[in-house]
Amino acid sequence: MSTSSTAFKALGDSTRRAIFEKLQERPLAVVDIANGLHVSRPAVSQHLKVLKEAKLITLKTVGNNNIYELNREGILAMRNYLDRFWEDALMNFKKLAEETEKNK
Amino acid sequence: MSTSSTAFKALGDSTRRAIFEKLQERPLAVVDIANGLHVSRPAVSQHLKVLKEAKLITLKTVGNNNIYELNREGILAMRNYLDRFWEDALMNFKKLAEETEKNK
DNA sequence: ACTTACGGTAAGCAAACACTTACAATAATT
DNA sequence: AATTATTGTAAGTGTTTGCTTACCGTAAGT
Numbered sequence A, B: 001m002s003t004s005s006t007a008f009k010a011l012g013d014s015t016r017r018a019i020f021e022k023l024q025e026r027p028l029a030v031v032d033i034a035n036g037l038h039v040s041r042p043a044v045s046q047h048l049k050v051l052k053e054a055k056l057i058t059l060k061t062v063g064n065n066n067i068y069e070l071n072r073e074g075i076l077a078m079r080n081y082l083d084r085f086w087e088d089a090l091m092n093f094k095k096l097a098e099e100t101e102k103n104k
Numbered sequence C: 001a002c003t004t005a006c007g008g009t010a011a012g013c014a015a016a017c018a019c020t021t022a023c024a025a026t027a028a029t030t
Numbered sequence D: 001a002a003t004t005a006t007t008g009t010a011a012g013t014g015t016t017t018g019c020t021t022a023c024c025g026t027a028a029g030t
Helices: A003-012 A014-025 A030-034 A041-053 A072-102 B003-012 B014-025 B030-034 B041-053 B072-102
Strands: A057-062 A065-070 B057-062 B065-070
Touching (some): A003 A014, A003 A072, A003 B003, A003 B014, A014 A041, A014 A065, A014 B072, A030 A065, A041 A057, A072 B072, B003 B014, B003 B041, B003 B072, B014 B030, B014 B041, B014 B065, B030 B065
Antiparallel strands (some): A057 A065
16 A cells, blocks of 8 residues: 555544544653554554554553654655655645636 | 545545546546546446545536646645644754764 | 563454445536 | 436445454573
8 A cells, every 4th residue: 555545544533533542742651552542552552553654653662662653754745745746736736726717 | 534634635545546547647437537446437436436525636526527637735635734744753853863962 | 480561463343435336417419 | 207427325345454362582680
């Protein structure tokens, strides 16, 4: 599957966006991520896997703790992809509007 | 559901992104959108409904044709939302890196 | 050594999703 | 008026998804 698809899908789920936003504040262990969320700890583990595969977060193991944090590279890549995506969409939109104007 | 969720989900499906990208070139009737895609025409109708509800496209009826086109407003809104989203993520990332550096 | 805490994964389940075919409504064509 | 073309929607189906509980491995604390 394309990079964009996995990233879109990863952030399309509200629980995963909640996790992502939690990690914006600081890197956290799985228990701390799960704490306060409305789903079980294993569910969080599964979501973390999805976010990791979408390259939006990374993990480093410290002793028995898995500390997750945002993946700067992945986020930059996604932002760049989307910038072009919107850019293309809006540019074509503009171009088309001009042509329509011309043919009046 | 929040605006961002519906938009993320809308673009998380590859068929819908294919439709969206087709509409980047020009406004199209449903038959023309379905033409060349690997799914049936009613499936396309359903996808169009999702994209419309995500405010990514609009439609205008011309006789018996429903012409769909990109929704500039919605796309701009989504882009702005995401700009801030990435901005926040990256800024916090940077801030945290600096604090970690300071406490060395 | 034993226990406790952390966290990934397997199995199972209900809800959501992406599709299909069948149908109905409307507008253009003849 | 009858037919054809365009489109949305309903009903049904298989797959995917998001969740749960149960379980297992590993590392730290006692």
